[in-house]
Each structure stands twice: as structure tokens, then as C-alpha cells.
Amino acid sequence: MSHLEKASAELAANSPPALYSASASASQPQYYRKLGNPGPLGLFGFASTTFILSMYNVQARGIATPNVVVGMALFVGGLAQFVAGMWEFACQNTFGATAFTMYGGFWMSFGTVFIPGSGILDSYTTNGVLDADELNSALGIYLWTWFIVTFLLLIGSLRKNMGLIVLFFFLTITFALLGAGKFSKDNAVALTKAGGSLGIVTAFVAFYVGTAELLSDRSSSWFVLPLGPIPKGRVD
Structure with a gap:
């Protein structure tokens, strides 16, 4: 030798x-x-940004203007979650990569709407007057598109674990309510507050799932949190 x-x-x-x-x-x-697990990064980025925006949607402490969430949407819910999605591809987790990358893009696009320099809101203004009906209809279509995406991800989560199923179930309803709130003239505030309330629930579920994934290694954590595994039956 x-x-x-x-x-x-x-x-x-x-x-x-x-x-x-x-x-x-x-x-x-x-x-x-x-490779480390990028899941907690993506889930915490999603949860924290969702929680802040949802608190604004329920008008907590009288806040009705959501612009403070722009920074979080661009860099935490957006960039951090997008990066987590890219690393999920490296970990060969197609579902996680798709979900994190899509919602990272969602938060960056949502934050861009409220940046004055983007000119998006100005495009709905004529002679200094904002056309609220057209803007709300445009945002309603935007939110309902994400309702469709989230519903499809809910289907994809059905053989993952109960934590993810509950997360995408509440998030699907949240987008539906927020989109309906933009389309409605009579119940807009009530529907937006209902969507915000479910968004808060969704955020805490995401915090839990992210913490469960963070503490999944018994060699580096004192305890683990259950996620409700789904039995993997034989599929012929």
C-alpha cells in the first residue's frame, strides 16, 4: 500500500x-x-413579518398605516426568506424551496408597493386624487392570486406534518379574507380585521413550527417540540 x-x-x-x-x-x-436546516430562518422571517402586518390590519393601538412594515417585508420576510428558499433547493427539499422562495418574493413585492420611489401608488392618482376603488381592486386581485398559490401549497403540505398543514390552512383563509376586504366596500374594515386576526394566528403557528425545527436535534437542544408527523402509507 x-x-x-x-x-x-x-x-x-x-x-x-x-x-x-x-x-x-x-x-x-x-x-x-x-448543510444546516434553513427552515427556521425562513419560518421566523415569515412569522415575524406576518405578525407585524397582521397587527396593523387589526389596527392595534390605532395603527391603520402599514408603511413601517416595508423594511421588514424587504429584508426579513423578503430577502432572508428568499435566501432560505435557495438553500432548501441545496437540501433537496422542493416543497420548502418553493414555499420560502415564493413568499420571499411576495414580501419583497408587497413592500415595493408602499415605497414612494416605486411610483406604484402614484400611478393610481389623477390630479393629486387617489382612485381608491381602482387601487383596492388591483390589491384584491394581487391578494387573491396569493390565495391560489397558498391553497396549492396547502395541498402539497398534506403529507408533511400537522404543523405545516395548520399553517397553510390558516394562511389560505387569511389571504382570502384580505382579498375580499379589498373588493368589498361595505365590509372592508371588518374583513380586513378578520384577515388580520387569522394572520396573527398564522404567525404564531409559524413561530411554533420554526422553533420545532430549530430544536429538532436532541444533541444540541434540551427538548423537542412535536410537529404531528403524518403516517407515510404505501402509495402504489
Whole structure:
């Protein structure tokens, strides 16, 4: 056995499984890094931004203008969640990658609407007067589009765990109520507040699921939180 083969054999014996590929030949060992779970980052980014906007939607402490959420929407709910989605692709989790990347895009696009420099709100103004009906109809279509996306993700979550199922169930209804609130003239405030209330519930569910994923490793946490695993029956 050559010195190179001996060194490779010793390295293979002493390296943890996450850092050494047993399938590699002795003369050409291959190494790879074990990726962390990007789920908690994406869930916490989503939960915190959703909570803030939902508090504004229920007009907590008399707040009716949501513009403070723009920074959170762009960088926490948007950028952080988008990055988490990209890393989910690396972890071969198509569902997580799709959900985080889509909602990261949602928050960045939503925040952009309220940036004065974007000119989006100004485009609904004629001679200095805002056409509220047209703007609300446009936002209603926007929110109902996300209702459709969320409903499809709800279907995709049905074989994941109960935590995700509950999360997407409440989020689906939240988008439906917020979209209906933009379309309605008589019950707009009531529907928006109802959507905000469910949004708060959704945020706390997301906080729980994110914490459960953060504490999933018994070697680095004192306890774990149940997510309600779904039995994986045989599918022919």
C-alpha cells in the first residue's frame, strides 16, 4: 500500500460521515459539507413579518398605516426568506424551496408597493386624487392570486406534518379574507380585521413550527417540540 493510499484510508476511518464520501476511491477521496436546516430562518422571517402586518390590519393601538412594515417585508420576510428558499433547493427539499422562495418574493413585492420611489401608488392618482376603488381592486386581485398559490401549497403540505398543514390552512383563509376586504366596500374594515386576526394566528403557528425545527436535534437542544408527523402509507 502506498503512502497516499495509507493516508486516504486513515482519513476515511477518522472522518465523520458528513465530511467523507465512502463511495470515492482510495486514491481520490471526495468531501462535502453537511448543510444546516434553513427552515427556521425562513419560518421566523415569515412569522415575524406576518405578525407585524397582521397587527396593523387589526389596527392595534390605532395603527391603520402599514408603511413601517416595508423594511421588514424587504429584508426579513423578503430577502432572508428568499435566501432560505435557495438553500432548501441545496437540501433537496422542493416543497420548502418553493414555499420560502415564493413568499420571499411576495414580501419583497408587497413592500415595493408602499415605497414612494416605486411610483406604484402614484400611478393610481389623477390630479393629486387617489382612485381608491381602482387601487383596492388591483390589491384584491394581487391578494387573491396569493390565495391560489397558498391553497396549492396547502395541498402539497398534506403529507408533511400537522404543523405545516395548520399553517397553510390558516394562511389560505387569511389571504382570502384580505382579498375580499379589498373588493368589498361595505365590509372592508371588518374583513380586513378578520384577515388580520387569522394572520396573527398564522404567525404564531409559524413561530411554533420554526422553533420545532430549530430544536429538532436532541444533541444540541434540551427538548423537542412535536410537529404531528403524518403516517407515510404505501402509495402504489
